Structure formats: structure tokens, C-alpha cells
Amino acid sequence: MASHDHEKQAAMDLAEDSRQTSWDHPSFVAELFKGNFRFDLISPFPEQNAEDKRIGDEYMEKVRVVMEQYIDPEKVDREEEVPREALRALADIGCFGLKIPKEYGGLGMSQTNYNRIVSYIASYCASTSVYISSHLSIGVPQPLKLFGTKAQKEKFLPRLAKGAISAFALTEPSVGSDPAKMATTATPSEDGSYYLLNGEKLWCTNGPVAELLVVMCVTPPKIVNGKEKKQISAFVVDTDTPGFEVVHVCRFMGVRGIQNGLLRFTNVKVPAENLIGKTGDGLKIALTTLNTGRLTVPATCAGGGKAALRHLQDWVNDRVQWGAPIHKHQAVGKKLADAASNTFAMEAINDLACALAERGDADIRLESAMAKYYCTETGWKMCDDVLQVRGGRGFETAASLRARGEKPMAVEMSMRNARISRIIEGTSEIMQLFIAREAMDTHVSRVMPILMPRPGQKDSKFQAILKAFKFYALWYPKTWMPASIGVTTKHLSKSNVDHLHYIARTAKRLARTMFHTMAKFGPKLEFEQLVLASFVDIGTDLFAMSTCLARAEKLLSRNPNDEDLQNLVDYFCSSARERIKNNLMHVSRNHNRLLNKVSRAYAAGKFAWMDDAIYKGTATHFDDGAPKRVSLNIPQEEQVPK
Ligand SMILES: Cc1cc2nc3c(=O)[nH]c(=O)nc-3n(C[C@H](O)[C@H](O)[C@H](O)COP(=O)(O)OP(=O)(O)OC[C@H]3O[C@@H](n4cnc5c(N)ncnc54)[C@H](O)[C@@H]3O)c2cc1C
Structure with a gap:
């Protein structure tokens, strides 16, 4: 081979x-x-109970006050920064501890309320919602809640609940969709009391301003059945530790107010007690964190859909072309019917996935991945339709519309903000593969031991054939x-x-x-x-x-x-x-x-003849200045809720 x-x-x-x-409640x-x-x-259909809904609604009112006082979403987009005062005010009302249990100083919100609140924030300012969700959905609190020891929870969760921002560092310059091949290492000291971290993590959201990170690293291999097996382990890393550096702050087409960067670790000394779970559990911890963590992505798509429907209604009635309000033209009507029915579906899927996550004993891998896949793909198509229905105004910025005295609907900004959802926390293609793998499990688990036996497999080939035969003799006729x-x-x-x-x-x-x-x-x-x-x-x-x-x-x-x-x-x-x-x-x-032939021919450069009349130079004079790293770390004394 x-x-x-x-x-x-x-x-x-x-x-x-x-x-x-292994799960108790079937999927x-x-x-x-x-x-x-x-x-x-x-x-x-599972529904949020009235008391829980009241708690969420009351909290959203608090968030509304903060957002309206401190955040101008268009300014955030323009200046590529969420104001420090806004983050401090959100920390003061406990927003960074929304999902952290009360016993550790958080607000202990239900998954449903958490998603409603993040989605509410996103419907006002997408970048601000990313601060909260990167911290709580995938940052240090989530893996600690799932896999941390009592001592780790007591040490870190109260600090995180007060507003110490955290981040999730999995992706590296050479590995994105395939994190199993990561290169960042954590080498144990001889006495086992600490690890030295070396490597780089890319596109870490909140990374440049985080106080704590969860970092997935390669630890020394284990020998299984005489073969070396790569071990990935997860650590909590304090960014105050010498050797940690933010090498570059990344800039993007949307969610421009987020802080995201390339992080470098050079002999960063991490105490052994910061290891989450056991050595070798790191990838499982990352994937399990993402099962629930990625639920905020579809929730924000559903929220975006609802906001778009609300804002579009006046426009499709008021705008008259060819003698009729545009909603009466069937080609526009189809986009509206799609938008309304797809938003209904997105919300139903989200609410169901949240309710299942809330149970704690349900297998939600498929439901969560499907919610992410379906809502991000559908939400994106809907963005495009909404822009189309707005015509030229869909392409114009809200500021420009306002300056001309028109209603400032920020469709172009929403579209830029929404695009990343199909990439982060598992691209759509990876979600498809993940869902397909789980969907085929019935067959993979029975047929693969026959076709491709793995070393150390429990059953002999003959036993595997017998088992498969017994299963399919009953299952297939059904x-x-x-x-x-x-x-x-x-x-x-x-x-x-x-x-x-x-x-x-x-x-x-x-x-x-x-x-x-x-x-x-x-x-x-x-x-x-x-x-x-x-x-x-x-x-x-x-x-x-x-x-x-x-x-x-x-x-x-x-x-x-x-x-x-x-x-x-x-x-x-x-x-x-x-x-x-x-x-x-x-x-x-x-x-x-045929598709395979064409794509392979293209990758081999067979269509280079199409390069006619395109610029092929290497102009480099458009540099827009040094990357900026905004210090948003909120001093501890400022984080304590007043
Ligand atoms: C704004 C932003 C925020 C992010 N935040 C974080 C964060 O907080 N923490 C973190 O760890 N990472 C973060 N990421 C990284 C993000 O998770 C990755 O970009 C994503 O996982 C895809 O990896 P990649 O970009 O390296 O694409 P690649 O893996 O290089 O993939 C490139 C393309 O190939 C496709 N592809 C790859 N493999 C296959 C396959 N086997 N079959 C079919 N198609 C395939 C992909 O779907 C994609 O279309 C962030 C990225 C961005 C841009």
C-alpha cells in the first residue's frame, strides 16, 4: 500500500x-x-414549557437593552470590531455563563433558551452572537461540562461564567476537515506533571482575545495489536502562558466583528491536570462537543429566516411593478412560499434537535448534523432569494439606502454574514459524509467485517457471514x-x-x-x-x-x-x-x-487553454496594513456582575 x-x-x-x-434513546x-x-x-412534538420560556424571554429583554445601548451592527461590520463596552455589559448580565450550570456561577439556561438567546443576538448582530457561541457552544465550557473532572469544573467554569472568553482550537493550516491528521504536539514531561505544546492552530474564533483555549494536540502514540496508534488529546490552555502567541488576525467577508486568528504554541507548558478526559480521547471530545455545539449554527439560520420574513412583508406589498404588488407575480410568490415554508421547517427542526439535546440520553448525532446541514443550505438559498426579491436594493448597503431616505434593510450584510455557516463546524460536504456514514451503519457494521476484516476483529469471517445472513434474512423482506x-x-x-x-x-x-x-x-x-x-x-x-x-x-x-x-x-x-x-x-x-473525467482533466490542467484574456500578473501593492489584534480581555474585577 x-x-x-x-x-x-x-x-x-x-x-x-x-x-x-452508545445511547439510551434511539435516533x-x-x-x-x-x-x-x-x-x-x-x-x-416536544415543546418548551411555559416557565422555561418565560425565563428565556425575560433574559432576551435584558440582552435587548445592552445591544441597543452599545452595539451598532453596521458599525461593527464597518470597523471590524464588537465594542469592548458591549462585551463587558454582556458579561455583566451573565451572557458568557448562559449555559454554565448555576453551581459554577453560570445562569444554567436550558439548551432551548440558550439557542433562542444566541439566535436573538444573531438577528441583531451576527458578530456578537459568534463571540458567545464560540465561547459557550464549542469553547472551554462545553467539553468541560461533558468530560471535565469536578476539580477542573470548579477551577475554570466560574471564571468562564464571569466573562473570561474562551475558544476551540482544532483546525490547523494543513488540516481542516480531516483533523485526525493534525500536527500540533503535546509532549509529556519525564515526571508526567506537565506537557509542552508545539504547533499552530488556524482560524480560531475568539482565539486572539481568549483567556482560555481548548486545544486538541497529538500525544505520544499507543501500541495497539502491535501497531502504533496516533493519540489525540484535549487540553485547557491559559493564553497567559509563555510561548503562546497570536501570529495573525484573520479578516473575512462576513461576521467582520469577530476576533479570529492564527495561533502559535512554542514550548507552552500546560499542567497535566489540564488534560480533559484521558489521553487519546481528544478527537472524541472534539466531535462530541460539536454534536451539541453545532446546534447554535442552525438556530441562527432559523432566526435569520424569521427576521427576513418579517422585514420583507412590507416590501412585497408596497413595491408595485407591472401594475401589481410584486408578491402577486408568481415567480416572486414562489420565493416567498419557499421562504415561509422553509423557515417553518428550520424552526421545527431546531426546536426538535434542542429538545432531544436537552434530554441528555438521546442519540442526537444525526439530528444535529442534519439540522446543521439542512438549515445552513436552506438558509443560504433563502438569503439569495430574499436578495433577489429586493432587486437592486438587495445589493445596496443599508447605509446607502438610509442616506437616500429609504428603509435600511441590510440584506447584503446578512448574506455576507450567513455564508460562513456552510463551512464552520463541519462543511456541508463533511456533514453529508458524516450523515452517510451513520446512515449506512446498519450495513457497514455487518458487511465490512466480511469484505475488509480489521486486525483484532472479534468475529472470524465465517462468523461475520453467519451473523449478516441471520440479520438480512429478517430485515430485507421487511x-x-x-x-x-x-x-x-x-x-x-x-x-x-x-x-x-x-x-x-x-x-x-x-x-x-x-x-x-x-x-x-x-x-x-x-x-x-x-x-x-x-x-x-x-x-x-x-x-x-x-x-x-x-x-x-x-x-x-x-x-x-x-x-x-x-x-x-x-x-x-x-x-x-x-x-x-x-x-x-x-x-x-x-x-x-463523466463528471469524474471532467474534474480530473481540469485538475490535471487540461483546460488551461481557457486562460485566455485573464490577468495573470502578481501585483502585490494592495496590502491594507498590518493585522490588528484588539485587546478585549476584560479585567477580572470588571467582569464580576454588579
Ligand atoms: C470564520 C471562520 C471561523 C472558524 N472558527 C473555527 C474555530 O473556532 N475553531 C476551529 O478549530 N476551526 C475554525 N474554523 C475552521 C473551519 O472549521 C474549517 O474551515 C472547516 O472545518 C473546513 O476546513 P478547511 O477550511 O481547511 O477546508 P478543507 O478541509 O481544506 O476543505 C476544502 C473543501 O474540500 C471539501 N472536502 C474536504 N474533504 C472532503 C471529503 N473527504 N469529501 C468531500 N469534500 C471534502 C470541503 O468541504 C471544502 O469544500 C473557522 C473557519 C472560519 C473561516
Whole structure:
């Protein structure tokens, strides 16, 4: 095997070993991919209780006061900085401790309230929300809450709750989507009392202003079955430690007020008691942190959708072209119907994912990844549609609109801010692969031990074949049997009940199509990413339809005659069915072989002849000055809530 293949296999093995695998409450989506439509797992739709909602609403009012007093979102975008006073005021009302338990000095908010509050902040100023979510969703508090010792929690959480900003440092210049191949090292001292960290971490949000970081590093390898196995471990690092430096502050097309940088560690001495979990647990800690951590990304997309719907309504009524308000032109109307129904779906998916995360015992890997994937892709498409509906004004800045005496809707800024969501905390392509891996688990776990036995595997090849045979003899015929929705639905219209039956049928069809495809391609299925993506998209649409129908059932139980809601859900489900039809067709009939040929020819430079009439020089005189690092560390005495 070439060394490149060895490296790839080692990285995949490490990623495989870092998957979380045991849960009490089954995943609705995992069941769907097996062909089981378990509507009972999400219906009745879980709702935030009134008392918890009141706590969240009251807190949002406090946040509103701070934001309006200290933050001008357009100025943040222009000057690339969230004002220090705003961060201090947010720290004073406990915003940096929103999700930290009360016993450690935080506000102990529920996951649902936390997401509502971050999304509320994002609907006003995206950069400010990133400060909070990078700190609380993925920064030091989250891995410590999940994996920290009591001593670590007592030492760090009160400080973090008061406003000591933290960050999550995983990405490196050479590794982004594939963190298993990271190079930053943590070398243990001879007496085991400390580690020396060396390496670089890139694009660390909050990194340039953080007091504490969670840093994933390579620790010495372990020998497993006679082979060296790479170990990744997670550490809490105080940025006051000598050897830590911010090498560069990065600038971006959107969320311009964030602080994000390239960080360097040169013999940074970290006490052994700052190791989170055990050595070798680092990647699992990072991935598990992201399972819940990434939920704030889709929440902000849903919030953005709701804000856009609210702001657009006057415009589509007031703007008259060709003798009619523009919403009456069907081409515009489609964008509005899509925006309204997709926002309903985004919110339902988010609320469900939050409620599942709140339970603590539920397998939310798929639901969380799908929420992220679906909402960021849908939210982005919606941004584009909203800009289009605003016409030229969508492309104009809010300041320019204001200066001409028009309503300053900052659509172009929202679009710049939203774009990063499809990249951070797992790109859309990586979310697809992640979901596909989990979706295929039924087959991977049974077929791979036969096709590609791993060293140290429990079962012999013969035992694996026997087990697989027993399983498929029962499972496969079931995928051809009539599907039932298993629950009674009193409040949905006939067409919406029909959608439920469609989901149950299609889940079975999806499960057996996935099985047939696995049988056809074997281990090579890994390279059929677009076929896998079609499976993921079908599963995601089935999940979105189910979630919308579960929420609609709940809402309609209170107001059975709400025809507009019936139509909204019916429209969403009908559109989803159209997408599913196309994706099913893509699995059996596509031109992916041709696509491979064209993309490989391009990468090999075969189309260089297209380079005609483009600038090929190397002008370098547009440098816009030295990178700036704004000191936003809030002195401890200022952080204590008054
Ligand atoms: C504003 C911003 C904030 C960030 N904040 C943080 C942070 O706080 N902490 C942190 O650790 N990181 C952070 N990141 C890094 C971010 O998580 C990475 O950018 C992201 O994981 C993608 O990695 P990459 O950019 O290196 O892309 P690459 O991994 O190089 O990927 C390039 C392209 O190839 C695709 N690709 C890669 N592998 C595959 C594959 N196997 N199959 C199909 N497609 C593939 C990707 O989807 C992408 O489209 C941030 C980045 C930005 C820009």
C-alpha cells in the first residue's frame, strides 16, 4: 500500500474509533435510514414549557437593552470590531455563563433558551452572537461540562461564567476537515506533571482575545495489536502562558466583528491536570462537543429566516411593478412560499434537535448534523432569494439606502454574514459524509467485517457471514412489506396524513435502495459521494417533512381550522417530495462517471487553454496594513456582575 493510502487509512481508523456509539434513546433519523418510520419518537412534538420560556424571554429583554445601548451592527461590520463596552455589559448580565450550570456561577439556561438567546443576538448582530457561541457552544465550557473532572469544573467554569472568553482550537493550516491528521504536539514531561505544546492552530474564533483555549494536540502514540496508534488529546490552555502567541488576525467577508486568528504554541507548558478526559480521547471530545455545539449554527439560520420574513412583508406589498404588488407575480410568490415554508421547517427542526439535546440520553448525532446541514443550505438559498426579491436594493448597503431616505434593510450584510455557516463546524460536504456514514451503519457494521476484516476483529469471517445472513434474512423482506405510520393523527388534513404514509413508504424504499447500492459498490461506495449525498438529501427531506408534520399536528390541535398552516405544511411536504423524486432518480441514473473525467482533466490542467484574456500578473501593492489584534480581555474585577 502506498504511504498516502496508509495515512488515509490511519486517519479513517482514528475517526472511526472516535465515533460515539452508545445511547439510551434511539435516533429517529437512524431508524428512518433502517426503514423504520418511528413517528412516535418525535410526536407529540416536544415543546418548551411555559416557565422555561418565560425565563428565556425575560433574559432576551435584558440582552435587548445592552445591544441597543452599545452595539451598532453596521458599525461593527464597518470597523471590524464588537465594542469592548458591549462585551463587558454582556458579561455583566451573565451572557458568557448562559449555559454554565448555576453551581459554577453560570445562569444554567436550558439548551432551548440558550439557542433562542444566541439566535436573538444573531438577528441583531451576527458578530456578537459568534463571540458567545464560540465561547459557550464549542469553547472551554462545553467539553468541560461533558468530560471535565469536578476539580477542573470548579477551577475554570466560574471564571468562564464571569466573562473570561474562551475558544476551540482544532483546525490547523494543513488540516481542516480531516483533523485526525493534525500536527500540533503535546509532549509529556519525564515526571508526567506537565506537557509542552508545539504547533499552530488556524482560524480560531475568539482565539486572539481568549483567556482560555481548548486545544486538541497529538500525544505520544499507543501500541495497539502491535501497531502504533496516533493519540489525540484535549487540553485547557491559559493564553497567559509563555510561548503562546497570536501570529495573525484573520479578516473575512462576513461576521467582520469577530476576533479570529492564527495561533502559535512554542514550548507552552500546560499542567497535566489540564488534560480533559484521558489521553487519546481528544478527537472524541472534539466531535462530541460539536454534536451539541453545532446546534447554535442552525438556530441562527432559523432566526435569520424569521427576521427576513418579517422585514420583507412590507416590501412585497408596497413595491408595485407591472401594475401589481410584486408578491402577486408568481415567480416572486414562489420565493416567498419557499421562504415561509422553509423557515417553518428550520424552526421545527431546531426546536426538535434542542429538545432531544436537552434530554441528555438521546442519540442526537444525526439530528444535529442534519439540522446543521439542512438549515445552513436552506438558509443560504433563502438569503439569495430574499436578495433577489429586493432587486437592486438587495445589493445596496443599508447605509446607502438610509442616506437616500429609504428603509435600511441590510440584506447584503446578512448574506455576507450567513455564508460562513456552510463551512464552520463541519462543511456541508463533511456533514453529508458524516450523515452517510451513520446512515449506512446498519450495513457497514455487518458487511465490512466480511469484505475488509480489521486486525483484532472479534468475529472470524465465517462468523461475520453467519451473523449478516441471520440479520438480512429478517430485515430485507421487511423493507418490502406495507408501511404503517403507527400513530393516530387527529388534526392533520387528509393530504398531510398522506404525506406521513409517503414518509413511511419512502423510508423503506430508501433503506433497501441503500442496501442494494452497498451490495453493488462494496467498499468502493466510499468514492460515490454524490450517490451518498442523494441518500443523505432524501433522509434529510424525510426528517424535515416528519418534523413539520409533528409540529403542525401539535399546533392544529389548538386551532384545527387554521387552513393557512395546513397549506404551509402541505406546500413544504409537496416540495420535499419533488426533491426526493429527483434524488431517487439520481441514485439509479446519473452522469457521475463523466463528471469524474471532467474534474480530473481540469485538475490535471487540461483546460488551461481557457486562460485566455485573464490577468495573470502578481501585483502585490494592495496590502491594507498590518493585522490588528484588539485587546478585549476584560479585567477580572470588571467582569464580576454588579
Ligand atoms: C470564520 C471562520 C471561523 C472558524 N472558527 C473555527 C474555530 O473556532 N475553531 C476551529 O478549530 N476551526 C475554525 N474554523 C475552521 C473551519 O472549521 C474549517 O474551515 C472547516 O472545518 C473546513 O476546513 P478547511 O477550511 O481547511 O477546508 P478543507 O478541509 O481544506 O476543505 C476544502 C473543501 O474540500 C471539501 N472536502 C474536504 N474533504 C472532503 C471529503 N473527504 N469529501 C468531500 N469534500 C471534502 C470541503 O468541504 C471544502 O469544500 C473557522 C473557519 C472560519 C473561516
